[in-house]
Amino acid sequence: MRAVIAPDPGGPDALVLADLPDPEPGPGELVVDMAGSAVNRADTMQRQGFYPPPPGASDVLGLECSGTVSAVGPDVTGWRVGDEVCALLAGGGYAEKVLVPAAQVMPVPGGVDLVTAGSLPEVACTVWSNVFMIAGLQPGETLLVHGGAGGIGTMAIQLAHALGARVVATAGSAEKLEVCRSLGADTVVNYREQDFVAEVRAATDGRGADVILDNMGASYLGRNVAALATEGRLVVIGLQGGTKGELDLGTLLRKRGAVIATSLRSRPVSEKAAICAAVVEHVWPLVAEGSVRPVVHTTFPLEQAAEAHRLMEDSGHVGKILLTS
Known part of the structure; x- marks a missing residue:
């Protein structure tokens, strides 16, 4: 099979399209013939040598895919060869054939074509697990989501x-702010020109955000805590703004707030299975009815993975960037 790897750290040109042995499913595993696999910010970090795969995971890049089941291993129930599926991965998505634990495989939600379904697993699982399962966002509460026009952001808003x-929702251009508004954001903030803390307070009559979904990390830490409501929950899922920041514990204590840092990739299969099951139960019906939709900026063939990474790093895209086999 053809697969994209990064044998040496570097820029987008470090990506290599290699011929690798076809995967064989073991107990509890199956193989998916890839139709679509989305590019995630974590993939660019892995390519640069900053985010290696967890022990035992594939060196092939790619944290999600969609496609058709082509082989089923022992002890797998509920899936058959020929089923159209999408899957959450620890690695391996940028390949013509993808080995995946059966517990991390999900049906393609109604109304979504097979290729586009490759844009859903990572964002749906990330948002549902962090915003709803961990932070417990409730109806009537306020969510502040940074990077609202990105893959995670477009899903979180919807x-x-x-x-x-x-x-x-925050974003960095008028075009992206309009996308956020069209997806359901009540208030949009241009982070290049506006103070998001002040804008959140204005939008909530001074209360602040009950939940903040943050992909920036250190550079936003102080302002995020300032923007929290009483008993607010800040969930950090990315470190684009650095890893070390100063935390005002006095402010956090007065607000009875929480700062939670999470990652999805390194969790054990059992935890990912629970998240996938929750997504199928709670998110897929919203997709099927049209309340939530995948947002795909563009697609590239597998051999143009470097171009897809350049687009990701330029941050000019809205929603997801897909690779196809």
Whole structure:
């Protein structure tokens, strides 16, 4: 099979399209013939040598895929050869054939074509697990989501809006702000020109955000804590703004707030299985009815993975970037 690897750290040109042995499923595993696999910010970090795969995971890049089941290992129930599926991965998505634990495989939600379904697993699982399972966002509460026009952001806005929360979203251009608004954001903030703390307070009559979904890390830490409501929950899922920041514990204590840092990739299969099951139960019906939709900026063939990474790093895209086999 053809697969994309990064044998040496570097820029997008470090990506290599290699011929690798076809995977064989073991107990509890199956193989998917890839139709679509989305590019995630974590993939660019892995390519640069900053985010290696967990022990035992494939060196092939790619944290999600969609496609058709082509082989089923022992002890797998519920899936057959020929089923159209999508899957959450620890690695291996940028390949013509993908080995995946059966517990991390999900049906393609209604109304979504097979290729586009490759854009859903990572964002749906990330948003549902962090915003709803961990932070417990409730109807009537306020979610602040940074990077609202990205893959995670577009999903977070739609899910929170569909489930009755108020949404404040940040983005860096008028075009991206309009996308956020069209997806259900009640308030949009240009982070290049506006103070998001002040805008959140204005939008909530001074209360602040009950939940903040943050992909920046250190550079936003102080302002995020300042933007929290009493008993607010800050969930950090990315470190684009650095790893070390100063935390005002006095402010956090007065607000009875929580700062939670999470990652999805390194969790054990059992935890990912629970998240996938929750996504199928709670998110897929919203996709099927049209309340939540995948947002895909563009697609590239597998051999143009380097171009896809350049687009990701230029941050000019809206929603997801897909690779196809």
